[in-house]
Amino acid sequence: MTLLAPPAFLSVDSSLTGRFWRGPDPALERAAEALAQESRLPLPVSRILAERGVPAHEAQAYLEPRLRDLLPDPLSLRDMDKAAARILRAVTGQQRIAIFADYDVDGGASAALLIDWLRRQGIEAVLYIPDRIDEGYGPNIPAIQALSAKADLIICVDCGTLSHEALAAATCDVIVLDHHQGGETLPPVLAVVNPNRADEDGSLGHLCAAGVVFLTLVQCNRLLREAGWAQPDLIGLLDLVALATVADVAPLIGVNRAFVRQGLAIMARRERPGLVALSDVARLDSAPSAFHLGFLLGPRINAGGRVGRADLGAQCLSCTDPSAAARYAEELDTLNRDRRAIEAAVREAALAQVEAREAAQGPGLLAWAADQGWHPGVVGIVAARLKEATGLPSVVIGVENGIGKGSARSVPGVDLGRAIQRLAAEGLLLKGGGHAMAAGLTVDEARIPEAMARLAELLSREMADRAGAGELRISGLLDPAGATVELMQLLERAGPFGQAAPAPRFAFADQLIDSAATMGDSHLRLRFRSPGSPAIEAVAWGAMTGPLGPALLGAKGRRFHLAGRLELSLWGGRERVRLRLDDAAPAG
Numbered sequence: 001m002t003l004l005a006p007p008a009f010l011s012v013d014s015s016l017t018g019r020f021w022r023g024p025d026p027a028l029e030r031a032a033e034a035l036a037q038e039s040r041l042p043l044p045v046s047r048i049l050a051e052r053g054v055p056a057h058e059a060q061a062y063l064e065p066r067l068r069d070l071l072p073d074p075l076s077l078r079d080m081d082k083a084a085a086r087i088l089r090a091v092t093g094q095q096r097i098a099i100f101a102d103y104d105v106d107g108g109a110s111a112a113l114l115i116d117w118l119r120r121q122g123i124e125a126v127l128y129i130p131d132r133i134d135e136g137y138g139p140n141i142p143a144i145q146a147l148s149a150k151a152d153l154i155i156c157v158d159c160g161t162l163s164h165e166a167l168a169a170a171t172c173d174v175i176v177l178d179h180h181q182g183g184e185t186l187p188p189v190l191a192v193v194n195p196n197r198a199d200e201d202g203s204l205g206h207l208c209a210a211g212v213v214f215l216t217l218v219q220c221n222r223l224l225r226e227a228g229w230a231q232p233d234l235i236g237l238l239d240l241v242a243l244a245t246v247a248d249v250a251p252l253i254g255v256n257r258a259f260v261r262q263g264l265a266i267m268a269r270r271e272r273p274g275l276v277a278l279s280d281v282a283r284l285d286s287a288p289s290a291f292h293l294g295f296l297l298g299p300r301i302n303a304g305g306r307v308g309r310a311d312l313g314a315q316c317l318s319c320t321d322p323s324a325a326a327r328y329a330e331e332l333d334t335l336n337r338d339r340r341a342i343e344a345a346v347r348e349a350a351l352a353q354v355e356a357r358e359a360a361q362g363p364g365l366l367a368w369a370a371d372q373g374w375h376p377g378v379v380g381i382v383a384a385r386l387k388e389a390t391g392l393p394s395v396v397i398g399v400e401n402g403i404g405k406g407s408a409r410s411v412p413g414v415d416l417g418r419a420i421q422r423l424a425a426e427g428l429l430l431k432g433g434g435h436a437m438a439a440g441l442t443v444d445e446a447r448i449p450e451a452m453a454r455l456a457e458l459l460s461r462e463m464a465d466r467a468g469a470g471e472l473r474i475s476g477l478l479d480p481a482g483a484t485v486e487l488m489q490l491l492e493r494a495g496p497f498g499q500a501a502p503a504p505r506f507a508f509a510d511q512l513i514d515s516a517a518t519m520g521d522s523h524l525r526l527r528f529r530s531p532g533s534p535a536i537e538a539v540a541w542g543a544m545t546g547p548l549g550p551a552l553l554g555a556k557g558r559r560f561h562l563a564g565r566l567e568l569s570l571w572g573g574r575e576r577v578r579l580r581l582d583d584a585a586p587a588g
Helices: 026-039 043-051 056-063 080-092 105-119 141-148 164-168 209-226 235-247 255-268 273-281 290-307 312-318 322-361 379-390 416-425 445-465 485-493 548-553
Strands: 020-022 097-101 126-128 153-157 173-177 191-193 367-372 394-400 403-409 431-434 438-444 471-473 506-519 523-529 536-540 559-571 574-586
Touching: 026 043, 026 056, 043 485, 080 153, 080 173, 080 191, 080 209, 097 105, 097 141, 105 153, 105 209, 105 235, 105 290, 105 312, 126 141, 126 312, 141 153, 141 164, 173 209, 191 209, 209 235, 209 255, 235 255, 235 290, 255 290, 273 290, 273 312, 273 322, 290 312, 290 322, 290 379, 312 322, 322 367, 322 379, 322 394, 367 379, 367 445, 379 394, 379 403, 394 438, 394 445, 403 416, 403 445, 416 431, 416 438, 416 445, 438 445, 485 559, 485 574, 506 548, 523 548, 523 574, 536 548, 536 559, 548 574
Parallel strands: 020 471, 097 126, 097 153, 153 173, 173 191, 367 394, 536 574
Antiparallel strands: 394 403, 403 438, 431 438, 506 523, 506 559, 523 536, 559 574
C-alpha cells in the first residue's frame, strides 16, 4: 500500500520563497496535547517540550535549567587534571602566561574568560591572536617561538588540536583548550582538553571552546578551594560563555541551555564594560536574547578579526575601563559596516557562480564558489548566506597567489567538519578542519574543483538521509489575539532557542496586510491583522535581497498566510510581541 504524503500546511505547497509548508507531526501533536493536559502548560509550550522529549513530570525542571544540575564534572574530560594543575601552578608561582586565541567570537570570549579570571589572581596575561590574512587560523611556528621566549606557559584557546608542527616549536609548557575535531594523534603538548578528541566519547561534543574554558576554570577553582585559597566568582563570567555558545552556533542542549539562560541574565545586569558598549552601539534597548547575541553582538566582535585588527574583539570583551570599551566598540561597529559592504559584493558574485553551475550541471549536494581577491575575512559569512539561500552545505574560497583559503557552513544533520578533515587526510587540501556546522580549509587553486567534487561525494549519504530540505517546518497555528506578552514569557522559559533547539515557528492564517515598507538597506517591516484582533508588527530581516521582500512590499490591503517566530520588543517603555517573518504565501 502506498502511503500518501501529508498535505501542505494551510495548502501552501510553494510559498513566496518556494518552500513547502510542513505542519506539526500528528503523533507529536497528540503527545503535546497530553502533556498540556497533565502539566497545565499552554499548548504552544507543550509542543516544544514534546518535541524535545521532555515528559510532563520533568517539564518544570526543563523550564528552569540550573547550572548546578547540568554542569558536567570537568574531570570527565581527558587531560583536565593536568591542565588545571598546571594553570594553578602558574598562578601560585606568579608565572608568565600567554594566551593564543582564534580570531572569532568563541576565541575572543575564551581569551577574555581567562584574562578576567587571571586578573583576579594578580596575573596580566599576554594575548596573541593571529592575523587572519597574514597568519591564518591557529598556531604558527614564528608566533609560538616568540611567545615561548616570553612566557612560562602558553594556553591555546579555540585552536591548537591539529597544530602539531607549530606547537612542537614551543620551548615552554603548552595547554590546548579547544573543541574542534581532533585527529588520530595529538600535538606534543602538556594537555589537550577537547571534548571532540578522537579518544573522547562525544558526550560533551556540543561545547564550544568557551564552555571548555569555563569547565577548566571550575576545576581550577576546586583546586584553589582545596588549597585554602580564595576562588574568583565564576557565575559572573557566564555572559561570555553565553555569547560564545550562541555565536559559534553550538547546539543549545544540555549544559549549553543553562550557560545561555544564566549568561543572558548576567548580561542584562550590564556589568561588563565591553558588552555594555557593544550593546549600545548596536542600539540594543531591551533585555538581550540569544538572537541578539548571534545577530547584533557577534558580528561586531567578529569584525575585528575579519577586516580589522585581529585582537580587537577580545580586547573589547576583556576591557575594564568604560571609556576604552566605548572606543573599542565604536571601532568594531565601523569595521562591521565595512565588512557588510565587502560581504555584499562577494555574496552577489558567489551566488551568481552557484546559479550558473546549477544551470549548467543541474542541482547538486554542495553549493560552492571561489574567485581571485575575495577577502578571506568575509568568506565564512558568505558561505552562511549561500547555505541560507540554497539549503545546502556551502563553501566559499578566496584565492590569492595560487592558494585558496575558504570557509564552509553546514546544514543540520550533515557533519561538514569531519568531511573536510578527511579531504585534508586524503591530500586534496593543504589543511582543513573544524566542527560539524563550520569548518575552514586551505587548498591549491588548481585542485579546487576536484576537492569540491570529492567533498560533495563525501556528503552525499548524509544529504540523502536528511529530511525536510526545501520545507518550512510549522509548529502550529496562532491567531494574533493569542500572541500575547504572557505567552512569549512562557515560551522563553522553554528556550533559549538556537542550533539544535529551534524556536517554534507559528503560522498566522489569512492575515490582512495593513502596511509594508523597507527598513534600512535590505529589511522589510509590515503590520498585519485578522478581524477583531489588534495589529501585529513583523520584521523580515534581509528580505529585500530575496523574493520575500519585493513580493510583500506592495501587499497593503491583500491577505497572506504568514509564518515566523515571535519575539518581544521594547517600544515606549512597554514590551510588545513582534513576528520575525520567515515566509509568506497568498491566502485563497
